[in-house]
Amino acid sequence: GxxxxxxxxxxxxxxxxxxxxxxxxxxxxxxxxxxxxxxxxxxxxxxxxxxxxxxxxxxxxxxxxxxxxxxxxxxxxxxxxxxxxxxxxxxxxxxxxxxxxxxxxxxxxxxxxxxxxxxxxxxxxxxxxxxxxxxxxxxxxxxxxxxxxxxxxxxxxxxxxxxxxxxxxxxxxxxxxxxxxxxxxxxxxxxxxxxxxxxxxxxxxxxxxxxxxxxxNENRPSSVLLEGLTDIAGGIFLPVILLSMAATGYIFTQKRRSESNVEVEEAGDDEFVWEDEGDAAGQPNLMTTMFGGMSAKALTLCSLYVAQGIPSGFISYTLIAYLAQQGFTAAEIGNMLFWVYLPWVFKFLWGPFVDNYHYLPMGRRRPWILGAQAGMVITVVIIALVPGIESKIALLTGLLFFHNCFASLQDVAVDGLAVDILSPEEFGKINGFMFGAKRFGTMVGGAGIGYFIGSLGIAGGLFLTVPMLLLIMCLPAFIRERPGEKLFPWTEGKAVVKVAEEPKLTKATKKAIEVEETNWGMGTHTVQSLGVDIGLFIALDLFLLLTIGDFAGSIWCHILTLSSGIAYFILLRNNTVGQQAFDLAPEKSDIVKALSLRAPLIGMLLAMLTYFWEFLIPVLNVLFIQQLGWSDTEYVAVTGGLAVAAGIAGTIIGGLIADKFGARRIASLFAILTGLSIFTIALAEDLWRNKTVMTWLIIIYPFFGAAMGISLISLFMNVTWPKVGATQFTMYMALLNFGALFGLKMAGYFEENFTYTTTIMIGGTCQLLIAFVLPFIDPGQTRRELGNEF
Missing domain, CATH: 2.60.40.650 (Immunoglobulin-like)
Structure with missing residues (x-):
């Protein structure tokens, strides 16, 4: 003045x-x-x-x-x-x-x-x-x-x-x-x-x-209502909520049609028998050795699932939170995760190799497991040794892609090992332990390693997983599958499993399709059969656009789809999937018989919907870290720690009550609870900056989601025909993964076109749609119409 x-x-x-x-x-x-x-x-x-x-x-x-x-x-x-x-x-x-x-x-x-x-x-x-x-x-x-x-x-x-x-x-x-x-x-x-x-x-x-x-002296207005983005009022979603609740009420009024604890087995092209000449004395093995009150097979199987969970937790929680902290968009994070987890969609391709190619002196599955774990360790070490890997996202994505190729191979081999060495009364209990062990590994790789990410960086954090993986690798390395086998190729031992002299047909028999070389006719088609065949290639075209479309261009994707379609109709000209589905082909394969029924077909739709909501993972990372000011360490401590612990509890509780009350009922109930818990995050927008409230909301929905997921897996077992159990059930698992990857790929679209509040409500709606679809699936139809034969 x-x-x-x-x-x-x-x-x-x-x-x-x-x-x-x-x-x-x-x-x-x-x-x-x-x-x-x-x-x-x-x-x-x-x-x-x-x-x-x-x-x-x-x-x-x-x-x-x-x-x-x-x-x-x-x-x-x-x-x-x-x-x-x-x-x-x-x-x-x-x-x-x-x-x-x-x-x-x-x-x-x-x-x-x-x-x-x-x-x-x-x-x-x-x-x-x-x-x-x-x-x-x-x-x-x-x-x-x-x-x-x-x-x-x-x-x-x-x-x-x-x-x-x-x-x-x-x-x-x-x-x-x-x-x-x-x-x-x-x-x-x-x-x-x-x-x-x-x-x-x-x-x-x-x-x-x-x-x-x-x-x-007022609350900060939402920084997520950005200009040009669509903001849909919550009331628009009310009909979906009411319809899904009505559908769940209808399911609970219906008589339970089937039990959920149906065994689904795998089998290779050969039937194997065990020799009784092996001496277990002094040889730790998966069949007879006990460690305290736990069998060696239970300890080994659970530990191998922990090994799968540790890198997965690091990628799914620690890595993406770090990227969000560095300013990456939801589209960039979602696209990276799409490629990183793509091998899990095609893990069924490992099955024929794991089932048919063995080094039996070391065991039927053990060499595959050791090779896969070695590949996992090597890829992690390479990532950790690359200078400045945090800034080389394309290289990091490629290396993690190969890491998951080995991780998915281990998953297939471990599942095969479980089928080989577990008795029927052990399968349900130890399978539950295995899923819980994988989530525990996820928590170690998420919240555990995430605690050190601020001081060690991405490379250092990943390197911490190496001694853990090596320690777990010691179990299959030094414990034989069966007594009398070789521990390593250069040690003494012999195969105690051999191919039966008169091999039986595999349980998942697929009849060969006979193509008459002299007959170039296309056979009989109807609108319905052509619709099925064309639908397959629309799905293929969409998949190619999602995967290679970014760098190859849409034109080349369409050309590749068209070429595949021409080859498909030429090679299977009188026996296409559509013709088989509508009894227009000379014979029908077993897998087409199963999928021709309504229940298994709806199961495919449910599998696609189950984890599609995961487009919220990169979106929520960006929201909480970039918009709401959480540090990556804080966010990982909740999502990769407390939320994973809640998921473990949800898996156990959901599995128990699904067995007791029916998988379809419990899946429907928890689908609604999952959807409403996600909706609550959106409706609590005024409390987004309250860390205590948001921590509880972040923890609740994984609990409900895990209970829903394990119930749906039980339902998929129910609608699976035992004769093609391995093929059909693995297909459901692959579609679960593809639904999640498709969602991750769509994260960028939602981020660019909708507000965070609307995007979260769309994620909740996807879960509610599961409850809306479930009344149309009959869990007992497959076995009632096709029988229980293997």
């Missing part, structure tokens, strides 16, 4: 008005001199920018205060440091604080000035601070103790508030503070935030770091 009067004295009272500079300069000059005398090491910047801002007695003037207008302070600010208001400096406070400043430690804000157009020019302006915001920053302690101290924050002239240490090492490298609920600041007021790092018992501290903001 240019005409400043003494306190409580107006014009005409005999007091002389002075300019602000004239009145303030003598006082501040003396304070600076005393401050530097107390601590000569302080720089001019520390004196000006930290002490004056942090310890002056400041009383702010509101933008709409009459005093602001009379002092010409109501004009729009054009500079970040354009301050106005009353202030007073206490020399004694300055001298006392200056003597405690330790120049080795420091504290910084994560706040940034915002760019705003004023009079046609983009200028930096103070950021807005809302009452539900979370303040964040960094600090350097120089390894000095902070017991009884830590980061303290002051809002203008308020008291000092203690912040929370969010660093993984407990050294205040990162910190945060929610706006105190008892903070009294008028709305739309400019205040100065001050932060300091207090060392042990307050003996010394950092210089104060200050930042000027405009405080708004």
């Amino acid at each position: 240019s005409n400043i009067m003494a306190p409580n004295k107006g014009t005409g009272t005999g007091y002389t008005s002075k300019s602000g500079t004239s009145m303030a300069t003598p006082l501040m000059a003396g304070i600076v001199a005393l401050t530097l005398e107390a601590n000569p090491d302080m720089t001019p910047a520390e004196v000006k920018d930290t002490l004056v801002a942090g310890y002056a007695i400041e009383r702010e003037i509101l933008n709409d205060d009459p005093d602001a207008a009379s002092n010409n302070c109501s004009l729009a600010e054009t500079r970040p440091d354009n301050e106005y208001g009353y202030g007073q400096a206490d020399p004694l406070v300055f001298v006392e604080i200056a003597g405690k400043i330790d120049s080795d430690v420091s504290v910084n804000w994560s706040l940034e000035y915002e760019m705003e157009e004023i009079n046609g020019t983009m200028v930096p302006v103070k950021p807005k601070l809302y009452k539900n915001d979370i303040l964040k920053g960094t600090a350097v302690t120089a390894n000095k103790p902070t017991n009884g101290g830590g980061i303290q924050i002051k809002f203008g002239a308020s008291e000092w508030y203690s912040a929370k240490d969010t660093s993984t090492q407990g050294n205040w490298a990162t910190w945060e503070l929610s706006i105190p609920t008892d903070l009294i600041v008028e709305n739309n007021q400019t205040i100065t935030l001050s932060a300091r790092l207090v060392l042990e018992n307050g003996e010394s501290m950092s210089a104060v770091s200050s930042f000027s903001v405009v405080y708004l």
Whole structure:
């Protein structure tokens, strides 16, 4: 101001008005001199920018205060440091604080000035601070103790508030503070935030770091209602909710038609018998060895599933949270996950190799498992050794693709081993343990390794999985499948399994399709049969567009589909899938017989829907980390730790009650609960910045989703014809994976076209549709019409 009067004295009272500079300069000059005398090491910047801002007695003037207008302070600010208001400096406070400043430690804000157009020019302006915001920053302690101290924050002239240490090492490298609920600041007021790092018992501290903001006494409006995005009102989804609930009510009124604990077995092209000449003495093996109260086979199978879960948890939680922290979009993350997990869609292709090619002296499955695990370890080591792999996303994606090729191979081999060595009464119990073990591995790779990701990075985090995988690899490496077999190719032993002299037909018999070389007729077709065949190629075309379309172009995808269609009709000209389905072919294969029924066909649709909602995974990562300010470590601790633990509980509980009350009923019930729990996240938009509430919501839906998933798997077993059990059930598992990958591929579309709230509600709707479809599936139809024969 240019005409400043003494306190409580107006014009005409005999007091002389002075300019602000004239009145303030003598006082501040003396304070600076005393401050530097107390601590000569302080720089001019520390004196000006930290002490004056942090310890002056400041009383702010509101933008709409009459005093602001009379002092010409109501004009729009054009500079970040354009301050106005009353202030007073206490020399004694300055001298006392200056003597405690330790120049080795420091504290910084994560706040940034915002760019705003004023009079046609983009200028930096103070950021807005809302009452539900979370303040964040960094600090350097120089390894000095902070017991009884830590980061303290002051809002203008308020008291000092203690912040929370969010660093993984407990050294205040990162910190945060929610706006105190008892903070009294008028709305739309400019205040100065001050932060300091207090060392042990307050003996010394950092210089104060200050930042000027405009405080708004209201909740921050959703930053996810971006311009140009579609925002659908929640009421639009109400009919889907009501219809799905009605469908579930209908299912519960129907008599249970079949049990869920139907055994589905695999078999290769040969029937195997065991020799009884093996001596178990002194040879740990999967058939007879016990470790305490647990059999070697249970321990080995569960440990191998843990080995699958550890890298999967790292990828699904830690890696994508890290990428979101680095600013990657949901589309980029979803596309990466699509390619990384693509091998799981085609894992059924490993089956013929695992079933038909063996080195029997070492066991039927053990060489495949050891080879697959070696491949998993090698790919992880390669990733960890590539310099700067975090920035080479294409290379990282390719290496993780090959890693999952080996992981999916191990999965097929381990499942085959389980069928070989488990008795029928063990299958259900140990299968449950295996699924739980895989989720435990997911938790280790997610929350466990995620804890160290901030200090170790992607390469270091992945390298932590190597000793875990090697330790688990010791079990199949040093425990034989059966006593008497070789431990390694160069050790003594022999095959104790051989091909039967009169091999029986495999249980999943597929009849050869006879093609008459001299008959080039296309056979009889109907609109329905052509519809089935053309539908197959529409699906193929869609798949090619999703996979190679990004780099090969849509034209080449269409050409490849057309070429495949021509070859298909030429080679199977009188025996296509469509002709077989409608009894127009000379003979019908067993798998087509099964899929010609309504229940198995609807099972395919359910499998596609089950995990399609996973397009929310990259979307939620971007929302919570980039928009809501969660750190990647915080988010992984919830999604890869607590949420996975909830999923383990859901798997166990869901499996138990599905066996008791029926898989279709429980799947329908939990589909609704999963959908509604996802809807709740969308409807709680005003609470998105409340970490306690959102943590609970993030934990709840995986519990319901896991219970629904295990119930649907039981249902798929029910609608599977035992004669083609391996083929049909593996197809359902592949469609589960493809549905998830298709969803991940669509993440970018939803991110670019819908608000986060609408996208989340669409994800919930996908789960509700499962409940809507379930009344149309008859779990007992397959065995009732085709029988129980193997």
